[in-house]
Amino acid sequence: MAKPKSDPESSLPLTPAVFHVLLVLAGGERHGYAIMQEVAASTDGQIKMGPGTLYGTIKRLLEAQLIEESDERPDPHLDDDRRRYYRLTGVGEQVVRAEARRYAEIVELARDKKLIRKPA
Amino acid sequence: MVKIFNNRTLAISQKVYGWLLRAYPPSHREKYGPAMAQLFRDQCRDAWSKSRNRGVTKLWLRVLPDLVKTSFIERLAALTKRKSMTDKMTALMQPRTVFLKVFAVVFLLILCATVAITFILPESYASTARIKVEPDEPAAATGISPGYDPYFIQTQFVIMQTQIVLDSVIDKLNLNVLWGKKYAAGNTLTTNESLEILKGRISLAPVRNTKLVSITVYSDDPGEAAQIANAIAEAYKDYRVKLATGLAVVNLSRLEQEFGNNEKQIERIRIELNALRQQVKIGNEISDNPPPQEQSYWDKKQYLDGLLEAHKTLYAKLEAAKLEAQIPKTVLVVITDPAVPGHAPVRPNKTLNIALGIVGGIFLASIAGGISVLIALKFRKRIGKTTAIV
Numbered sequence: 099m100a101k102p103k104s105d106p107e108s109s110l111p112l113t114p115a116v117f118h119v120l121l122v123l124a125g126g127e128r129h130g131y132a133i134m135q136e137v138a139a140s141t142d143g144q145i146k147m148g149p150g151t152l153y154g155t156i157k158r159l160l161e162a163q164l165i166e167e168s169d170e171r172p173d174p175h176l177d178d179d180r181r182r183y184y185r186l187t188g189v190g191e192q193v194v195r196a197e198a199r200r201y202a203e204i205v206e207l208a209r210d211k212k213l214i215r216k217p218a
Numbered sequence: 219m220v221k222i223f224n225n226r227t228l229a230i231s232q233k234v235y236g237w238l239l240r241a242y243p244p245s246h247r248e249k250y251g252p253a254m255a256q257l258f259r260d261q262c263r264d265a266w267s268k269s270r271n272r273g274v275t276k277l278w279l280r281v282l283p284d285l286v287k288t289s290f291i292e293r294l295a296a297l298t299k300r301k302s303m304t305d306k307m308t309a310l311m312q313p314r315t316v317f318l319k320v321f322a323v324v325f326l327l328i329l330c331a332t333v334a335i336t337f338i339l340p341e342s343y344a345s346t347a348r349i350k351v352e353p354d355e356p357a358a359a360t361g362i363s364p365g366y367d368p369y370f371i372q373t374q375f376v377i378m379q380t381q382i383v384l385d386s387v388i389d390k391l392n393l394n395v396l397w398g399k400k401y402a403a404g405n406t407l408t409t410n411e412s413l414e415i416l417k418g419r420i421s422l423a424p425v426r427n428t429k430l431v432s433i434t435v436y437s438d439d440p441g442e443a444a445q446i447a448n449a450i451a452e453a454y455k456d457y458r459v460k461l462a463t464g465l466a467v468v469n470l471s472r473l474e475q476e477f478g479n480n481e482k483q484i485e486r487i488r489i490e491l492n493a494l495r496q497q498v499k500i501g502n503e504i505s506d507n508p509p510p511q512e513q514s515y516w517d518k519k520q521y522l523d524g525l526l527e528a529h530k531t532l533y534a535k536l537e538a539a540k541l542e543a544q545i546p547k548t549v550l551v552v553i554t555d556p557a558v559p560g561h562a563p564v565r566p567n568k569t570l571n572i573a574l575g576i577v578g579g580i581f582l583a584s585i586a587g588g589i590s591v592l593i594a595l596k597f598r599k600r601i602g603k604t605t606a607i608v
Contacts, residue, residue: 105406126467130253130256130257131256131260134261146280147284148281148283148284148288149253149254149257149261149281149284149285149291150242150254150284150285150288150289151287151288152254152257153250153253153257154288154291154292156250157246157249157250171260178253180256181253181255183257202248
């Protein structure tokens with residue numbers, strides 16, 4: 099994951115941690131703690147990232163240029179101004195979309211095999 | 219707004235985590251160390267708010283494996299970036315070097331974590347009150363003994379932990395307010411909440427081959443532990459005394475009522491006999507063969523004699539019951555050794571914990587070292603192949 103690849107499909111499949119971080123950032127820029135909390139909340143606490151896993155993932159995503167650090171800082175009165183904020187890059191957005199499509203296809207396949215039901 | 223928590227547990231945790239960040243390569247530490255430390259601080263704060271020390275301990279148990287795994291990955295990643303990587307890695311990937319390094323890191327991590335957790339865990343003091351417990355006495359009036367009950371002590375243990383006994387302890391020591399200040403940021407606890415906390419701190423045990431029972435209470439305050447242990451002993455004693463006194467009073471009132479009814483019946487039969495005597499004109503002399511018209515009189519007389527005999531027995535029982543009701547029942551429970559505040563904490567057992575940390579550390583570090591050697595050997599093979607192609 100050193101340089102962004104022209105074809106987002108070539109970055110797939112993503113690891114669950116990477117996919118969840120990208121999914122959270124698809125909702126807008128977040129700092130590390132907010133990412134960790136949202137991932138835990140969206141997975142009902144099944145994925146609880148430690149600081150090592152989270153910042154290791156962030157480091158790789160930054161290197162792969164799927165995310166970038168945001169220069170904008172919120173009002174320091176509302177938040178700790180030492181926090182670093184991250185957001186998706188254009189390539190990152192393509193990759194997360196491609197991964198979501200891949201998951202959707204897998205879900206469709208599972209439905210065809212009657213492994214899961216269609217939502218009511 | 220960022221809240222500042224002046225808490226010893228959080229301060230130690232953050233300090234230890236800051237030190238453990240040295241496991242990461244310097245470049246990673248420089249770039250992400252402060253953010254990781256801040257994230258850990260936030261997690262610590264959340265864990266503390268949710269369930270105090272237990273929450274922080276759980277967090278540590280989650281964070282440590284994460285730290286070991288990711289620091290190893292980052293170290294490997296840092297190595298791959300270096301120039302003349304092949305040579306350095308081949309040198310670094312010597313099985314013995316890898317084993318020793320991983321062993322040292324994992325062992326130190328586990329030992330540090332054990333020491334940190336041991337010192338973070340709140341100290342707990344134990345105080346024990348000993349009481350002598352007697353089974354209920356046989357009722358003097360009936361003379362019926364309850365007999366040997368093999369479950370007597372177990373039953374008394376359950377009674378000691380019931381609301382009847384513990385509620386009065388909570389009230390007497392004002393634990394709802396006291397523990398509310400300690401554990402609920404000043405909000406008064408409900409009696410049920412205090413009861414749950416209290417039950418978790420009591421340990422009851424019989425003293426072998428005696429009628430003694432030990433009531434041990436654990437608390438972070440030695441004085442509080444002793445007070446609670448003594449209050450439980452007192453509350454249990456009160457309960458047993460009240461119960462026995464109540465039973466004696468009920469028994470006495472039942473006997474008095476029976477005695478009164480008996481007296482009335484005797485009086486009625488006496489009147490009937492006098493009337494019969496005048497009617498049939500019976501003299502004072504008793505003949506062996508009374509005429510038939512006197513037969514009903516003599517039958518009734520015999521019945522009265524029987525009643526008077528039973529009345530005498532009833533009177534004796536009544537007197538015994540009166541005596542029993544007057545005797546204090548304090549002998550049922552005697553507090554032989556009141557609890558005194560402990561001098562040294564009993565939990566955590568620091569020596570044992572650190573010894574377990576050393577043993578566990580050696581075991582887990584050996585496993586981690588073994589796995590690392592396998593990975594290193596695979597790595598060396600791969601590097602060898604790459605070099606051959608180049």
